[in-house]
């Protein structure tokens with residue numbers, strides 16, 4: 575049973591192997607600290623994994639979203655639609671670009687942006703969509719893409735949870751990140767995500783113009799390619815063509831990313847194994863709703879979220895934390911954050927499906943390094959806690 579000496583099991587964490595450490599050390603001993611050859615090697619490996627033509631690696635996932643929003647041309651007067659059930663960065667990137675974030679409610683089964691809800695939020699000012707592949711499950715991309723193309727909207731997938739996820743459309747399998755139904759896809763390499771570079775992120779795209787823009791914006795809007803200059807003056811010359819940022823990633827981070835990517839398939843498989851154990855245990859609990867993955871979709875399972883039918887979320891959450899489970903909540907709906915309420919006048923009840931989901935959800939620990947023993951412990955503690963609170 576739950577022994578008080580049991581160490582804390584976090585909801586997610588990285589898995590760094592000796593190989594990873596060795597690769598970083600080797601990179602640190604090379605002549606490059608920042609803009610070395612491993613960045614392009616990592617970008618190519620990510621592009622290959624996803625089946626996209628291009629990838630641009632940056633300092634973090636939020637920077638990747640920011641650059642994607644700028645490359646899309648979002649700006650003042652534009653509206654961009656995203657999900658309220660996401661990390662704040664998915665909506666903040668719209669604000670960084672000077673545009674207005676608009677939310678559309680989620681699908682009650684998948685917790686992803688509901689294409690029918692998106693339709694009700696469209697206006698003449700709508701310029702783009704940022705669907706979020708929540709918990710690792712791909713959104714209904716073909717439906718969102720259809721809706722976007724009919725109106726000339728730019729689609730940026732926030733796939734921070736979903737590297738390795740796939741979906742089938744018209745008999746063909748599509749890897750998230752291939753941008754088969756979007757203009758750009760963004761991933762994060764924060765340590766709680768599937769693979770890590772410490773901090774880090776990437777944008778994938780098939781569009782050569784977006785690719786060039788992203789490369790420029792990553793580094794101050796500067797180009798060193800004479801072919802892209804107004805008036806090259808000599809070998810020393812560079813031109814600032816746009817207002818960009820320093821969002822560069824370092825060479826030694828990409829050394830880590832390359833090594834981690836080699837283990838991504840194994841990481842994904844281990845996540846699915848743990849999910850199978852959770853599903854079979856928790857499906858039998860009347861009190862719980864387990865995650866539902868729509869047919870034709872394969873989730874990368876960044877998160878395992880359960881919903882409570884009737885017990886108090888606070889009561890269950892506190893009890894699980896007392897028993898050393900690093901449970902969490904993903905997410906407080908973004909429109910309910912004080913900044914969004916104050917700035918845009920959002921209120922409780924604006925997105926009822928998202929809010930009902932939020933009120934009942936708890937995230938359980940899920941990460942590849944979890945032992946079978948950890949998994950059994952989580953299952954035992956959840957069952958025991960539900961029993962205690964129901965009696």
Ligand SMILES: *Cc1c(COP(=O)(O)O)cnc(C)c1O
Pocket residue numbers: 634635636637660661663664706732734735762763764773774775
């Ligand atoms: C983690 C995350 C981000 C931001 O990524 P960082 O690398 O932490 O900046 C954006 N969107 C979602 C959905 C995320 O989970």
